[in-house]
Amino acid sequence: MDKPLKEAFDYIWEETQAGIKPSIGMIVEAPFGRTSVVGIVIGVSAHSNIEPSKLKSVKALAPLPCLDKKILELGQFASHYYVYGLGETMIPAIPKWWRSPKNWQKGLRASPAKRTNTQTALQSHDQAIRPEQLNSAQADALSQLCAHNRKEFQTIFLNGVTGSGKTAVYLNYLQQILSNDHDAQVLVLLPEINLTPQLERRIASHMPNQEMAVLHSGLSEKQRAISWHAIISRKAKVILGTRLSILTPIPNLAAIVVDEEHDSSFKQQEGLGYSARDLAIWRAKNENIPVLLSSATPSLETWHAIERGRYQEIKLSERIHQAQMPEVELVQIQEADKNQAISATLRQALLKNYQQGRQALILVNRRGFAPVLTCGSCAWLSECPDCSGYMVMHKQLGSRKSSALCCHHCGLIKPIPLSCPKCGDSDLHPLGRGTQKIEEQLEGIVPHAKVLRVDADTARTGKLSEALFTKIHQGEADMIVGTQMLSKGHDYQNVGLVCVLDADARLYSNDYRAPEALFAQLIQVAGRAGRSGGEHTKMLIETRYPNDPIYQYLRNYDVAGYMKHLLKERQESGLPPYVCHALVHAESRYMSDSLELLAEAKTLIQKNSNANNGLICFDPVPKVLARVGGKERAQLLIEADSRAQLQVQLNCLDDFLRKQSNGRISKKGKVRWSIERDPLLI
Numbered sequence: 177m178d179k180p181l182k183e184a185f186d187y188i189w190e191e192t193q194a195g196i197k198p199s200i201g202m203i204v205e206a207p208f209g210r211t212s213v214v215g216i217v218i219g220v221s222a223h224s225n226i227e228p229s230k231l232k233s234v235k236a237l238a239p240l241p242c243l244d245k246k247i248l249e250l251g252q253f254a255s256h257y258y259v260y261g262l263g264e265t266m267i268p269a270i271p272k273w274w275r276s277p278k279n280w281q282k283g284l285r286a287s288p289a290k291r292t293n294t295q296t297a298l299q300s301h302d303q304a305i306r307p308e309q310l311n312s313a314q315a316d317a318l319s320q321l322c323a324h325n326r327k328e329f330q331t332i333f334l335n336g337v338t339g340s341g342k343t344a345v346y347l348n349y350l351q352q353i354l355s356n357d358h359d360a361q362v363l364v365l366l367p368e369i370n371l372t373p374q375l376e377r378r379i380a381s382h383m384p385n386q387e388m389a390v391l392h393s394g395l396s397e398k399q400r401a402i403s404w405h406a407i408i409s410r411k412a413k414v415i416l417g418t419r420l421s422i423l424t425p426i427p428n429l430a431a432i433v434v435d436e437e438h439d440s441s442f443k444q445q446e447g448l449g450y451s452a453r454d455l456a457i458w459r460a461k462n463e464n465i466p467v468l469l470s471s472a473t474p475s476l477e478t479w480h481a482i483e484r485g486r487y488q489e490i491k492l493s494e495r496i497h498q499a500q501m502p503e504v505e506l507v508q509i510q511e512a513d514k515n516q517a518i519s520a521t522l523r524q525a526l527l528k529n530y531q532q533g534r535q536a537l538i539l540v541n542r543r544g545f546a547p548v549l550t551c552g553s554c555a556w557l558s559e560c561p562d563c564s565g566y567m568v569m570h571k572q573l574g575s576r577k578s579s580a581l582c583c584h585h586c587g588l589i590k591p592i593p594l595s596c597p598k599c600g601d602s603d604l605h606p607l608g609r610g611t612q613k614i615e616e617q618l619e620g621i622v623p624h625a626k627v628l629r630v631d632a633d634t635a636r637t638g639k640l641s642e643a644l645f646t647k648i649h650q651g652e653a654d655m656i657v658g659t660q661m662l663s664k665g666h667d668y669q670n671v672g673l674v675c676v677l678d679a680d681a682r683l684y685s686n687d688y689r690a691p692e693a694l695f696a697q698l699i700q701v702a703g704r705a706g707r708s709g710g711e712h713t714k715m716l717i718e719t720r721y722p723n724d725p726i727y728q729y730l731r732n733y734d735v736a737g738y739m740k741h742l743l744k745e746r747q748e749s750g751l752p753p754y755v756c757h758a759l760v761h762a763e764s765r766y767m768s769d770s771l772e773l774l775a776e777a778k779t780l781i782q783k784n785s786n787a788n789n790g791l792i793c794f795d796p797v798p799k800v801l802a803r804v805g806g807k808e809r810a811q812l813l814i815e816a817d818s819r820a821q822l823q824v825q826l827n828c829l830d831d832f833l834r835k836q837s838n839g840r841i842s843k844k845g846k847v848r849w850s851i852e853r854d855p856l857l858i
């Protein structure tokens with residue numbers, strides 16, 4: 177059951193009530209305390225260690241097929257590896273609608289899975305590309321893929337420069353699998369909801385006869401329940417979804433594709449902190465099927481595995497229509513531009529590009545109007561009262577028309593103060609620049625240009641984002657300003673110029689993965705230019721550090737070179753993938769309580785480990801963002817040479833912490849704790 181508990185519970189099965197024998201994988205409703213919960217049957221026995229009079233009976237059986245053995249094995253692995261309860265690992269992966277026993281009686285009234293707006297919105301670039309239409313590089317990649325024994329585990333990395341047509345290759349590959357085996361099901365994982373509508377249309381156009389099921393958090397609960405049911409009952413053959421879909425039971429799974437495998441969205445940040453990519457590889461191995469990772473900029477973990485020969489690499493190094501990548505030009509930030517949101521060089525380039533009738537993309541790393549509001553006389557800054565971060569100024573926020581301050585960490589929204597809360601002066605002004613400010617400035621630079629903004633505010637729902645991108649693809653925008661959202665996978669048709677504002681902010685941050693992520697982002701956004709081929713295109717990057725290796729490799733689009741450079745750096749500084757990490761997180765009202773619990777955890781680990789097991793436990797420290805939503809947060813970093821060693825220690829630690837807690841909240845000090853493996857941020 178979905179509780180932060182390690183143990184399972186015994187119940188009596190009344191055969192007369194259900195009319196069926198119990199079996200492993202059944203989804204049932206069972207009494208628990210004063211209420212009842214939904215659980216999964218994980219064992220059947222004629223005996224119990226509990227006195228029969230104390231045992232309660234299972235209340236109801238869900239009208240669903242049993243979860244198969246393989247999905248239970250995956251759940252058990254994930255629960256073990258991520259040190260999380262089996263129930264709290266598996267139950268949340270079942271759609272909410274099915275987790276409510278009152279729906280079991282009603283059942284799903286057979287509303288057939290809608291082919292969402294596929295017919296109406298089919299655009300030229302959604303058309304299927306048949307094998308005979310592939311260019312020679314694509315055809316070659318496809319035949320390499322198809323040469324594999326389909327019923328065998330293999331991790332294949334499809335390494336394709338942006339715009340090389342990776343999607344067409346893997347769709348043809350999946351289509352072959354499905355046409356050779358009529359029972360087969362295939363899973364395609366995408367990092368973001370925003371990418372699903374387009375791929376959905378492409379799949380529908382490519383494989384019109386195969387039933388498709390889409391799974392992501394943007395669907396209604398009912399729609400998710402319908403999709404999930406179609407998958408588990410083997411009707412849906414193509415499953416398209418975001419990270420949670422990796423925990424979906426797919427009885428006849430024959431292949432998995434992880435598209436944009438480097439994307440950090442595949443890692444869940446809270447609760448079961450799993451990596452959908454890593455679980456996909458484990459699942460493929462356990463089910464003895466191929467898994468295909470696809471990207472133009474692999475994660476360092478993937479690159480490392482390729483270098484060691486663990487993954488097979490298939491290259492696609494030619495862009496379709498011979499489209500050229502834009503020429504990279506570094507723009508050093510000048511003193512004269514300090515008070516300008518957009519530098520003179522960029523302004524001229526934007527104007528020229530507009531006059532040539534081409535679109536421009538402007539990448540900004542922060543949404544909102546300005547990162548912070550400040551007072552001109554006492555230097556007050558708009559700090560969040562509940563966090564150790566600043567509240568960001570927004571010109572409008574969601575459906576609100578007026579300006580507001582918003583904390584991106586805890587979500588607190590406050591009106592803009594009329595005067596400084598500290599000294600009372602009314603000289604308040606925004607500092608720095610976000611997407612809204614740039615949008616406003618652009619309108620001033622090119623007065624008649626149509627400017628569109630793409631960020632978490634304008635694309636906050638699937639519908640909004642779909643409408644926004646349809647506008648963009650139909651050429652209804654001259655300039656598109658946005659956060660990294662605009663760099664992902666969308667097919668722009670006429671981009672002549674890409675501008676990146678203040679790229680350094682991400683380069684010199686406390687996150688050791690930031691350069692890797694920035695490089696991937698720059699390559700992705702560069703790939704949006706010149707898709708239709710032919711003309712010369714440019715990418716202008718504002719930086720204070722033009723000599724940083726990242727820009728030198730980027731200029732030549734030397735992905736392999738930069739990966740090697742980064743791997744060497746990681747090896748020298750003893751960072752993943754050369755070591756493995758785990759974090760123990762703690763948060764409570766007082767920092768001292770959080771730190772104290774972690775100090776006890778450290779003492780335990782030191783007691784258990786000896787000099788030979790390659791384990792280092794650092795000191796507990798407050799997090800960089802120490803206060804969020806009024807909670808004081810700290811962390812303990814554990815580093816190990818081997819995953820197995822780390823696992824042993826984490827299991828001990830979990831037992832130790834559980835003994836002094838209710839669930840995951842310590843009895844003393846009420847510290848909420850959790851263990852995270854392979855954290856992205858340390």
Ligand SMILES: [Zn+2]
Pocket residue numbers: 551552553554555556596597598599600601
């Ligand atoms: Zn002031």
Ligand SMILES: [Zn+2]
Pocket residue numbers: 560561562563583584585586587588804805
């Ligand atoms: Zn806050």
